[in-house]
Amino acid sequence: MPRSRGRAASLTGAAPVFTALGDDTRLYLVTRLCREGPLSIARLTEGTNLSRQAVTKHLHVLSDAGLARGGRNGREQLWRIDGRRIDDVQKLLREISAQWDAALGRLRAFVEKDETP
Numbered sequence: 001m002p003r004s005r006g007r008a009a010s011l012t013g014a015a016p017v018f019t020a021l022g023d024d025t026r027l028y029l030v031t032r033l034c035r036e037g038p039l040s041i042a043r044l045t046e047g048t049n050l051s052r053q054a055v056t057k058h059l060h061v062l063s064d065a066g067l068a069r070g071g072r073n074g075r076e077q078l079w080r081i082d083g084r085r086i087d088d089v090q091k092l093l094r095e096i097s098a099q100w101d102a103a104l105g106r107l108r109a110f111v112e113k114d115e116t117p
Contacts, residue, residue, distance in 0.1 A: 017089050020065035025050065026058045030067060030081065038078040 020026050029044060044055050059079050062068035066085035070077045 014089050014092050016065040020061050033081045038080040040076045
C-alpha cells in the first residue's frame with residue numbers, strides 16, 4: 001500500500017477522536033478522568049449543571065471514539081481513560097507536525113535561494 005493511503009486511513013481513523021474532543025463537555029470529562037483517574041457518573045456530575053443522563057451520553061461518545069471505557073466495580077460503573085487511543089492520536093499529531101516542519105523548511109530554502117544575488 002502506498003504511504004499516502006496508509007496516512008489517509010490513519011487520519012480517517014482519528015477523525016472520531018477529534019470529533020469527540022471537539023465538544024467542551026467531553027473535553028471536560030476527559031480532563032477530569034485524566035487528572036483524577038477512574039470516576040463514577042455520580043462523581044463526574046458533581047459540581048456541574050450536567051445531569052447523569054447527559055454525562056452518560058457523552059461518555060458513550062468518548063467510548064465509541066476509543067477514548068474512555070467503563071467497567072463495573074461492585075454496583076458502580078467506573079469510567080477511565082483508554083490511553084492507547086490517545087497515544088495513537090499523539091503519534092499522528094507528531095507525524096503531521098513533522099510534515100509541516102519539512103514543508104516550511106522547503107519553503108524557507110526556496111525563498112532564501114531566490115533572495116541570493
